[in-house]
Amino acid sequence: MPKSPKARELYDELRALEGKAKVGFRKRNRRAYSRREFARIVAGRGNPSSTSTIDGWLHADWGTAKTPSPASSELLIAWVQLWSKWAGESCDEGRWRTLLDEAQPSRSRQVRAKEPTSGNSNSDNPNEKACEDDPRLQQAVRKVFRLLHSCTQRGAPQVDDGLIRDWLGEDSDLLAQVIGFLSTRQLITRSTKPICLTFVPGVPNFELTKKGRTLGGDPL
Numbered sequence: 001m002p003k004s005p006k007a008r009e010l011y012d013e014l015r016a017l018e019g020k021a022k023v024g025f026r027k028r029n030r031r032a033y034s035r036r037e038f039a040r041i042v043a044g045r046g047n048p049s050s051t052s053t054i055d056g057w058l059h060a061d062w063g064t065a066k067t068p069s070p071a072s073s074e075l076l077i078a079w080v081q082l083w084s085k086w087a088g089e090s091c092d093e094g095r096w097r098t099l100l101d102e103a104q105p106s107r108s109r110q111v112r113a114k115e116p117t118s119g120n121s122n123s124d125n126p127n128e129k130a131c132e133d134d135p136r137l138q139q140a141v142r143k144v145f146r147l148l149h150s151c152t153q154r155g156a157p158q159v160d161d162g163l164i165r166d167w168l169g170e171d172s173d174l175l176a177q178v179i180g181f182l183s184t185r186q187l188i189t190r191s192t193k194p195i196c197l198t199f200v201p202g203v204p205n206f207e208l209t210k211k212g213r214t215l216g217g218d219p220l
Contacts, residue, residue: 006102007067013099015058017080020087028086038082047078048151052166054079067103072162076100140174141181143167148188 022033039049053075059065068076077093084091147167164179165172182188 003067004103004105006099007105008062010067010099010103011058011062011065014080017083017087017089018058020089021083022086024086024088033086038079042075042078042082045078045082047075048163049075049078050163050166053162056166067105068100068162069165070101070104073097073100075162136171137174137177137181140168140171140178144178145182145187148182 025033035051035054039051039054042049056066057068077096080096081091081093144164144167148164165175168175168178179188
């Protein structure tokens, strides 16, 4: 899919801000900046991040770089807030959100997971049927559930969509279907931060584990 002209502007500004943050970090801490440490600090503030996400969005080759999706807005804001702090600059969140929105290819092409409403039955849900017929989707669902479950056990139940896309790797095209399937099974839900996914509040950990054992038709 062709990139929006604004996607290049977002890319250039993010790389420029990170560059200034590197200089500021070195002066402040008397050691070199690293994306691994940056991702760890951001994650410690409640926004799970990874070096693979940073490397993907800010790849040295513009043609290879991925454009962040609107679902990753809170993660992007967490990045620019910290980079701006290290660079000694103020952070205009509204401007960055606008730039992210304008960087999208086309609103009409955005695919979002169909999350269930009250009264939906699994048997009538297209996400459920698709998973039954697609072994690749089954494996993707099981992989994401395991990793979400692991994050919850470590005390980080809210996970950004962009991180889930990284987990899926070559199967990232299945992101919407995976989220839709897990939502249908009431294993995940949107949190108060709309871009995050979390396990259904109030459901005991053992019950989530039990529900997840038959994902894709096979025991976890």
